Amino acid sequence: MAEDLLNSYMTAPDENGRFGIHGGRFVSETLMPLILELEAQYEHAKTDPTFWAEMDLLWRDYVGRPSPLYFAPRMTEELGGAKVYLKREELNHTGAHKINNVLGQILLARRMGKTRIIAETGAGQHGVATATVCAKFGLKCIVYMGATDVERQAPNVFRMRLLGAEVVPVTSGRGTLKDAMNDALRDWVTNVRDTFYCIGTVAGPAPYPAMVRDFQSIIGRETRWQLEAHEGEGRLPDTIIAAVGGGSNAMGLFHPFLDDKSVRIIGVEAGGHGVDDRMEHCASLTGGRPGVLHGNRTYLLQDEDGQILEGHSISAGLDYPGIGPEHSWLHDIGRAEYVSITDAEALDAFQFCCRTEGIIPALESSHALAHMMKIAPDLPKDHIIVLNLSGRGDKDIFTVAKHLGEEMKV
Amino acid sequence: MTRIDAKFAALKAEGKKAFVAYIMAGDPDLETSLELMKGMPGAGVDVIELGLPFTDPMADGPTIQAAGQRALDGGQTLQKTLDMARAFRETDTTTPIVLMGYYNPIYNRGVDRFLQDAREAGIDGLIVVDLPPEEDAELCIPARAAGLNFIRLATPTTDDKRLPRVLQNTSGFVYYVSVTGITGGQAAQAGEVGPEVARIKAATDLPVIVGFGITTPDAARTIASVADGCVVGSAIVKLVGEGRPVPEILTQIAALAAGAHSA
Numbered sequence: 001m002a003e004d005l006l007n008s009y010m011t012a013p014d015e016n017g018r019f020g021i022h023g024g025r026f027v028s029e030t031l032m033p034l035i036l037e038l039e040a041q042y043e044h045a046k047t048d049p050t051f052w053a054e055m056d057l058l059w060r061d062y063v064g065r066p067s068p069l070y071f072a073p074r075m076t077e078e079l080g081g082a083k084v085y086l087k088r089e090e091l092n093h094t095g096a097h098k099i100n101n102v103l104g105q106i107l108l109a110r111r112m113g114k115t116r117i118i119a120e121t122g123a124g125q126h127g128v129a130t131a132t133v134c135a136k137f138g139l140k141c142i143v144y145m146g147a148t149d150v151e152r153q154a155p156n157v158f159r160m161r162l163l164g165a166e167v168v169p170v171t172s173g174r175g176t177l178k179d180a181m182n183d184a185l186r187d188w189v190t191n192v193r194d195t196f197y198c199i200g201t202v203a204g205p206a207p208y209p210a211m212v213r214d215f216q217s218i219i220g221r222e223t224r225w226q227l228e229a230h231e232g233e234g235r236l237p238d239t240i241i242a243a244v245g246g247g248s249n250a251m252g253l254f255h256p257f258l259d260d261k262s263v264r265i266i267g268v269e270a271g272g273h274g275v276d277d278r279m280e281h282c283a284s285l286t287g288g289r290p291g292v293l294h295g296n297r298t299y300l301l302q303d304e305d306g307q308i309l310e311g312h313s314i315s316a317g318l319d320y321p322g323i324g325p326e327h328s329w330l331h332d333i334g335r336a337e338y339v340s341i342t343d344a345e346a347l348d349a350f351q352f353c354c355r356t357e358g359i360i361p362a363l364e365s366s367h368a369l370a371h372m373m374k375i376a377p378d379l380p381k382d383h384i385i386v387l388n389l390s391g392r393g394d395k396d397i398f399t400v401a402k403h404l405g406e407e408m409k410v
Numbered sequence: 411m412t413r414i415d416a417k418f419a420a421l422k423a424e425g426k427k428a429f430v431a432y433i434m435a436g437d438p439d440l441e442t443s444l445e446l447m448k449g450m451p452g453a454g455v456d457v458i459e460l461g462l463p464f465t466d467p468m469a470d471g472p473t474i475q476a477a478g479q480r481a482l483d484g485g486q487t488l489q490k491t492l493d494m495a496r497a498f499r500e501t502d503t504t505t506p507i508v509l510m511g512y513y514n515p516i517y518n519r520g521v522d523r524f525l526q527d528a529r530e531a532g533i534d535g536l537i538v539v540d541l542p543p544e545e546d547a548e549l550c551i552p553a554r555a556a557g558l559n560f561i562r563l564a565t566p567t568t569d570d571k572r573l574p575r576v577l578q579n580t581s582g583f584v585y586y587v588s589v590t591g592i593t594g595g596q597a598a599q600a601g602e603v604g605p606e607v608a609r610i611k612a613a614t615d616l617p618v619i620v621g622f623g624i625t626t627p628d629a630a631r632t633i634a635s636v637a638d639g640c641v642v643g644s645a646i647v648k649l650v651g652e653g654r655p656v657p658e659i660l661t662q663i664a665a666l667a668a669g670a671h672s673a
Contacts, residue, residue, distance in 0.1 A: 027542060028565075172472060306517065
């Protein structure tokens with residue numbers, strides 16, 4: 001047993017919140033006591049059966065879990081190689097995997113007696129999920145969103161407001177997701193007594209990366225038993241694939257499989273206009289280097305002086321210059337592979353998924369689909385790929401229409 | 411003994427409170443900020459805090475964030491900031507310089523190389539906002555070994571249980587953050603700050619200097635009177651942002667310094 005633990009990839013982070021050299025708690029002193037309190041509360045909740053009983057009930061009756069594991073026959077046939085299964089996270093309430101994590105954090109906030117919830121959002125999916133759960137529990141909700149994104153994602157802004165949340169357009173810096181996160185941290189540092197910061201991805205200071213991963217790991221755990229129980233399969237997948245921005249949907253799928261050495265793990269980053277010196281991409285692992293931002297050490301897009309770069313992706317949800325520290329560690333030790341997909345490739349995959357399976361995928365998930373389309377044809381027919389279809393693409397149709405040269409009015 | 415230790419010993423001997431002033435290196439350009447820096451000791455500044463520009467200053471309000479952005483847009487780099495300190499040292503060998511900023515540009519340069527360069531440039535201390543005691547191994551301990559003071563922030567959320575840990579590797583002085591919040595935010599209240607400073611002073615022999623939310627000579631006086639001194643940052647940086655000429659800014663700094671020194 002001891003030896004098994006030593007050889008396990010599933011025991012990280014260490015007591016200092018480190019995954020290898022990544023992770024940690026790089027926050028100002030004002031926040032440090034709050035983070036330690038959150039960690040203590042989470043450690044307690046984690047082993048409390050009543051906490052998980054409440055989660056399970058909400059996951060089933062409010063989110064609609066388990067999400068189906070769907071064999072994609074026409075996609076499989078067109079690609080002519082590996083068998084493709086889609087983990088249908090886009091069928092969750094609010095249309096993405098984000099709500100898995102939000103429910104966990106809001107239950108924790110309630111236990112801690114916090115009455116005011118703040119969140120950052122890029123495309124608006126995490127903001128909508130947070131606004132949704134806050135409405136359900138009658139909590140005050142403030143969502144920070146880059147002014148640029150507020151304009152690009154008008155429907156999600158309206159959704160959040162319908163749900164009773166206050167959406168604060170962030171004009172500081174360049175007005176994108178990283179600036180929204182800066183302003184959420186500024187809010188937290190100012191309103192320490194009553195406020196809970198609900199982070200949307202597996203990044204930030206410890207305990208967030210591990211906590212968000214734990215809440216999202218329901219994706220991988222379900223995948224295991226679903227494939228096991230699936231008629232004619234009864235085994236582990238050979239390859240699992242997910243898109244990575246901050247990396248919460250990917251970590252959720254990957255984590256329960258980390259110790260299964262036969263399972264190949266692939267994370268797909270946003271390659272934007274191509275991963276090169278122009279830095280018009282969001283591929284932190286393939287085009288960045290380790291640095292410290294937003295409470296953790298991880299791979300970041302930065303210039304030679306350590307200033308953070310903006311990056312670019314067609315997908316607002318991947319438009320972030322960093323990545324969760326556990327991904328950085330899995331990359332360093334080689335347990336997972338990370339590749340990148342360009343805007344153009346993601347757009348093709350988006351249409352392929354619509355056409356072959358009647359599913360409109362999120363542009364984020366389309367990056368994973370695009371890489372799957374590259375590797376599936378050369379794999380044997382009994383090779384099983386599970387792809388995390390992390391969100392639905394209704395929010396993206398305007399962006400896609402524009403790129404396909406169609407005029408559409410919101 | 412660093413320049414910081416010497417300065418506080420001298421102030422104590424005179425029975426004077428310390429006036430610490432913050433400017434952003436390279437704001438709005440290198441020449442202007444160096445000229446301002448060189449004028450600060452004459453305006454009564456006891457310790458200069460030199461801001462290291464960073465794209466993502468999470469603990470700072472809009473005023474300092476905009477200053478950092480102006481500096482970066484003007485091409486300021488960590489090397490240029492070190493060169494600025496070196497140029498200042500040609501005309502002033504006693505006024506302590508504390509670099510204040512965020513960890514990434516330092517980490518990016520390499521901690522050992524940074525510490526050596528900073529020392530050679532005449533830097534005396536560091537305040538790195540996103541390095542709490544939990545991350546002391548990163549920079550705090552190497553900095554002390556290199557002969558630089560590592561000045562820690564204590565805040566209203568630093569309770570008695572945590573205070574010893576915050577003070578443990580701190581040297582030079584303790585920077586008490588008067589409010590929960592960001593720089594340039596709500597006003598510091600002497601009535602609230604006084605007991606907190608007393609609580610910290612009971613646990614350390616280091617001077618305790620109060621910053622955040624001090625904007626007027628009057629506020630500098632009342633806050634300095636309940637501590638060993640005070641810091642003014644955003645109120646000065648705001649003048650730079652408004653494009654005021656250096657002599658005018660120095661006059662305002664002198665008024666703030668007089669406030670603190672009259673405490």
